[in-house]
Amino acid sequence: MEAVHNTPMMKQYFSIKADYPDAFLFYRLGDFYELFFEDAKKVAHELELTLTAKNGKNAEHPIPMCGVPHHAANGYIEQLIERGYKVALCDQVEDPKLTKGLVKREVIQVITPGTLMSALTEKENRYLVAVVEQDGRFGIARGDVSTGESALTSVATLDGVIKELSIILPREIIVTTEEHETALAHLRIPLTRSLRRETHPHGDRAIDTAQAEAFAVLYAYMHDTQKRALTHLQPAVVYEASDFMQLEPNTVKNLELVRSARTGDKKGSLLGLLDVTGTAMGGRMLKRWLEKPLLSERVITERLDAVEELLQHYFERQQLKDTLREVYDLERLVAKVGYGTASARDLVQLKSTLRLIPRIQSALEEMMSERLGQLSLGLDPHDELSDLLDRAFVEAPPISTKEGGMIKAGYSADLDELLVASKDGKTWLATLEASERAATGIKTLKIGYNRVFGYYIEVSRANAKLLPEGRYERKQTLANAERYITPELKEKEALILGAEEKSVTLEYDLFCGVRDEVKGHIESLQRVSRRIAELDVLVALAEIA
Template structure:
């Protein structure tokens, strides 16, 4: 250390405590970064890398950003998963003896961001802690610093279950003990992309024990204590807005593991292209950002209580029944700002006057919302507003204190209303009168001297002055003014009277700004006492917003209220996939029934690829999720059991699980379902066994079906191309065959997307290959091989050919030039015969439409 300058020694000592963060070291008007921080930051932020003499033998790498625009640079680093330690000067440089004292005043991390520009307004920003215990259980604790929300859950199912719990929320950063399992840390950081932080202290300070009042379990206290200590360590300021910890009783909610959430595309698509294409994108009709966040929470945790589910449905029905009142309510909600995050900013101490103005304007809407809610006839809707606290006294405080158009900065004046404080009004009057005197002085001096260009000006260095151009100096009587400054083309003067007024004006302005800032701090402190009531109001408005949004969805897309039975019966009439039907807005989506009575546990689904098997399976799961989160559902009618868990194995795996083959991932996910499912669960398994040999795959698929049927008895949709499995219907009394209907016409397969009873007659794989435009000779050869394989009996005869024959098989024969006229005449004749033989009235509408469509295509040819 001795080789470096005192300032650089100070930097290195502070940096030693912030090894995993970029240290933004305040020097004058800049935040400077040195050594490795500078090298890395210059690359990540694309800013100039320079160097400076730090007292050592070599120059020190350095880069910097202006402190007034640092937020943008910090945001870029946070978005990339880095941490930033803000080191400020904590003493006046004029009073410093030696190096100015500096300290880290805040550590900004992905999970502790407070600035609005770094946040998604419709998404929570969770910091989580993960704590492991000797019995194999874990605790997962959450905090959203922007809203003060705290929660914790005990997860008994091991690390995989803890991962699924973490995956249920938008977590940015995970805090673990320093001795947490290294392989699991790697999974969290490298595979799942969380920023990883360490905290070993778990004891909760006495002044914050009220947050955990009522929690008796030591594991939960340990897990949340780790999280709370990390927040205190990083934020170094008041945490008065933190809400009491809610214990998440996982048994009260439907369990969706991370694979199911991904496969069902609840919050984002599998390709992670954002919300578009997800279930959330369809049902989010909220009007406030806090309502949008609550909607996501409900989707992440569908309910298991029949009474709670039906209460939400009753409230949705109440909003649905009264269109005009609902439209008025939606318009009113549009004008409500984010009360939840505004309350957090107030308590955190970084709220400005414009934030308080938003708060005032939002509170002004609450009486209007209450008046509209009172117009609804539904008893359950009435219960929503009976306990709403409009916080009228807070609105009055803000109305009388905060100016209508305040600046962003809280230290420039212009924050406080006239009439709020007498002293401030006096200062403002003095300042205003003084400026009026200045304007009158200029007019008087022009008349006295006859110099029309004479002006009275001001700058921060010399204060007020009288300026006369050099061309007009001859008109000034000698000694009339006291010379102050000489310019190239003018002279500046002062008078004793002008200096006296200057003192009064500047003193009034300075005292006015100082007083305004102090008054603003007092108002902010007064608002702070309302934080808990504001948080409660935010929760109630959010709930109303989500429920009216469900009503809007139900009306727009013809969703219906489901009913729930205790007989484990699934009866969905004319069910639809909520997302795909919105993509196919021309009305071409084909609805299907799903019926599983109390004596049917497994539907074995056969049919060609691209025919809609996966869609059929997913729409059942999405209907269950929608219903149990409180929404109406996309179908003609629905009677459902309440599902405790949903397991899905649909599609290829991505990098959530790494280091395993696709088939291994398939087996792991299947095992997860078979291990944890109950008879009240739903299991969706798509093409199990396709990743290995035919006989291996078929054997595994059949044994899995038999295991579910005989041991678990969960409601299961099992799709397969192994047609041999359809014979299980004769052996397993709780299994039923269904298939997706397809028809072959003139060598082409037509997908009808209709689910019918019984097994499919074939898979149409070659037809799908033809649709993909594989070469015609290849299609022809595949057809020959298929016919050979299907026709062989006993030991399979070889269909192999020698190399010369093989080459000849894939050479297209030259086509004869068609005799167009003769061919067209023949085709039209055939079409006429076919059309005359059709009895459209005896067909289903779908069959009739399909026949006419095929005729039209043939006619065009």
């Protein structure tokens, strides 16, 4: 084998890849994620990428290689995940500028069909399910990383497991035995084998050991793949399968409850008819209600009373309908906060949603039904948090959190000072450009900037001969222009760029501080999201009625 296989970089690659044999390893090299060997061959085939060789195609032992740009990797990863594969993201965890020799790399996240946080369907959950057999029962734990929702149940037989999974339709199933893997393979859902080990216990004595084991396996898998604190995971809802109408998989299919038997789409199903919900979380809840019809007469009556009252109050219902259309997906916004991926734009959407709550409560004031009263009382508008978000962020912040432009003037005196320094510097540059044009008589003279050379004065080659001798110091010669600097320009450049760099760093720190404050309210915000979702479903059912 050639020496290229034994370079420090390839040794690092082999060491990391050994821990993730069942995933494509996206290995960060500069501005690209690179794949090698069999990973490269398979991914190049799946995504129709060009397959090259790291050490040249004519080498004695060529190393197959393909890559995707770092900034565009999400689209490629989503395609692989939707085809049932896993991706291990291996990133640089040291600053290359501050590191001598090989940069340290680690897998920062494993993305799987059941844990994908992007490319989500608005009104559908993306469930990950763990199935464990314990003490003669089968524990089933399901979770949705994108919303933090989780639920537990147990059934007596493997046939019961299949019925439950046919309703849940998870994107990925975790099993702990080869026997279960074989039994569930016909469902055609990606299966993952997980070693059972001592993990995060559920802590609820009301659940049986099968449910506790299933939850432990589910939590461990989420934690091991996402590699972060899952603070947005909601307390698991424990339910008995027998609490709901037991529907055979074929019955669900033939009744076309949530999908058309002909097309497999929502359109043409009962869900397609009933779903006039205004929010994504309401749409997801309605789907869950249809998949699990109630048997409790008390709860059925509660729901019917609420729908009937909404039906009778036309104007209030229209007010609710119009307001709910403005509500963002609070459940997933809060999950992104806990997950650590929320942007300033997400937090502004959170504020906008909280500001709608008084309007929702106002529309419910005249309602007398027990359930609507409970929902209204539980809608906490989080006034202090909403005010903080309003003070902190501009109305339309950029998507990126590391390029500035997020924080509102007046929120931080230190930031305001830096931004003024940067703005004054740019005003000075504009004044300099005008004065130099006047002094030289060259109307096309301009002041420009690039990351390599900083600020410069650019004059076309044709006009360069008009410059007085020694006026500027030549910096760079281009095909059609000359670029120059002056000591004064270099001095201002240091001030402007210093202020810009400091302001961007400070903005990100301020953003993280606000996001951490929101993180402290995750549980109460999730309670609000559940109440809004239920209200949305009840309004939709009244509208259809």
